[in-house]
Amino acid sequence: MTKQTIELEQQAFHNFLPRSEGEGKTEQDVLVEKNGLSSLVPGKKCINASAFTPTEVSRIVDLRSDTVTQPTALMRAAMAEALVADDILGSDPTAALLQERTAKMFGKEAGLFVPSGTMGNLIAVLVHCEVRGSEVILGSESHIHYYEQGGISTLGGVYSHVVPNESDGTMDLRKVETAIRPDDDHFASTRLICIENTHNRCGGRCISVEYTDKMGKLAKSYNIKFHIDGARIFNAAVALGVSVERLCQAADSVSICLSKGLGAPVGSVLVGSHEFITKAKRLRKALGGGMRQLGVVCAPGLVCLDHMVQRLDCDHRNARLLAEGLNKMAGLRVDLNSVDTNIVFIDVGSESSLGVEEISEALKRKGVLVMMMDRTRIRLVTHYHITEDDALRVLTCFKACCLHPVFLQLSVY
Numbered sequence: 001m002t003k004q005t006i007e008l009e010q011q012a013f014h015n016f017l018p019r020s021e022g023e024g025k026t027e028q029d030v031l032v033e034k035n036g037l038s039s040l041v042p043g044k045k046c047i048n049a050s051a052f053t054p055t056e057v058s059r060i061v062d063l064r065s066d067t068v069t070q071p072t073a074l075m076r077a078a079m080a081e082a083l084v085a086d087d088i089l090g091s092d093p094t095a096a097l098l099q100e101r102t103a104k105m106f107g108k109e110a111g112l113f114v115p116s117g118t119m120g121n122l123i124a125v126l127v128h129c130e131v132r133g134s135e136v137i138l139g140s141e142s143h144i145h146y147y148e149q150g151g152i153s154t155l156g157g158v159y160s161h162v163v164p165n166e167s168d169g170t171m172d173l174r175k176v177e178t179a180i181r182p183d184d185d186h187f188a189s190t191r192l193i194c195i196e197n198t199h200n201r202c203g204g205r206c207i208s209v210e211y212t213d214k215m216g217k218l219a220k221s222y223n224i225k226f227h228i229d230g231a232r233i234f235n236a237a238v239a240l241g242v243s244v245e246r247l248c249q250a251a252d253s254v255s256i257c258l259s260k261g262l263g264a265p266v267g268s269v270l271v272g273s274h275e276f277i278t279k280a281k282r283l284r285k286a287l288g289g290g291m292r293q294l295g296v297v298c299a300p301g302l303v304c305l306d307h308m309v310q311r312l313d314c315d316h317r318n319a320r321l322l323a324e325g326l327n328k329m330a331g332l333r334v335d336l337n338s339v340d341t342n343i344v345f346i347d348v349g350s351e352s353s354l355g356v357e358e359i360s361e362a363l364k365r366k367g368v369l370v371m372m373m374d375r376t377r378i379r380l381v382t383h384y385h386i387t388e389d390d391a392l393r394v395l396t397c398f399k400a401c402c403l404h405p406v407f408l409q410l411s412v413y
């Protein structure tokens with residue numbers, strides 16, 4: 001790392017470091033002042049908001065999603081320094097590096113940077129289902145089915161065959177097998193099965209290696225492709241204690257988000273075979289996803305792979321802290337068995353003095369942002385801006401809310 005890079009990183013770091021007046025220097029501050037940001041390589045240590053959070057974010061505990069994360073100082077420095085070139089006329093070196101490194105990590109032949117997880121899934125489905133009259137098997141709660149505007153149908157003419165998701169994010173393998181169409185002129189041709197890991201609408205549940213292998217085997221036995229929406233696949237791998245390569249071994253393609261828990265400002269990487277990625281690249285261009293000096297947005301992705309994966313278990317621990325605390329509160333229930341990673345679903349019972357909307361509003365007034373899932377459920381997602389202290393503060397706010405609704409109208413902490 002050059003002297004200039006270190007100075008840039010230090011400057012970026014200090015611009016974005018949260019500081020209240022009179023606050024002392026942390027051990028990390030001292031390290032950074034001495035050696036530059038590169039000294040913050042996390043190793044086993046938990047790097048969290050105290051190292052990276054911009055001032056604006058530190059005043060609010062934003063648990064709506066892990067997509068709210070701000071790029072770290074290292075990411076900003078990497079963006080400023082990225083080697084770039086026109087990626088449509090040729091190949092951007094930073095994008096090429098990110099794509100290559102991600103593919104290698106996942107044990108696949110090639111990778112492609114795409115602007116979003118939605119585009120990654122869309123391209124994957126459209127490439128695997130390029131023949132007209134194709135059908136994809138999707139979980140009823142999957143992001144592709146639920147939140148992606150039916151883009152695979154609108155833009156690709158692909159028909160969805162929806163199989164119910166179990167509460168743990170899986171689909172019953174017998175139901176999936178039954179959903180595979182026989183070779184008959186009456187039916188669309190089943191060409192793809194998709195699973196999601198971790199499963200967002202099922203509360204961040206991890207899908208195991210064993211299940212993934214079984215699904216891959218099933219798909220193969222029918223000559224069907226197998227795609228994983230791995231928006232949060234690193235959370236799953238960390239929680240399960242396996243490599244992403246092993247976890248995704250059975251899949252033909254995986255879409256990996258950099259802009260969720262890993263904290264990059266933008267982007268996903270799609271990985272698969274050379275043939276798959278060649279087709280995916282053509283389609284990305286047709287969808288308006290061809291980008292010129294792409295390295296600027298890919299550079300944070302490299303920081304994600306190097307520094308952000310190994311700290312995800314810190315988010316998982318904070319999610320569990322929240323879940324256990326909330327589950328003890330009158331009127332609130334959290335299924336503790338369902339908290340595998342960084343997502344916590346809270347059921348607000350009829351015995352709660354406030355409803356979901358009122359609780360969310362009351363928390364907002366105290367600087368705690370949560371996501372209302374529906375009339376009875378609230379979602380919290382932890383990420384690298386959320387410290388253990390934040391989690392404890394959130395519990396205090398919920399407690400006050402459950403016990404004394406009026407308390408939250410006052411500024412008491």
Ligand SMILES: Cc1ncc(COP(=O)(O)O)c(C=O)c1O
Binds near residue numbers: 115196199229268
């Ligand atoms: C499981 C899953 N897949 C895909 C996406 C889409 O990602 P993006 O918002 O980058 O399009 C999300 C977004 O939250 C997600 O949770």
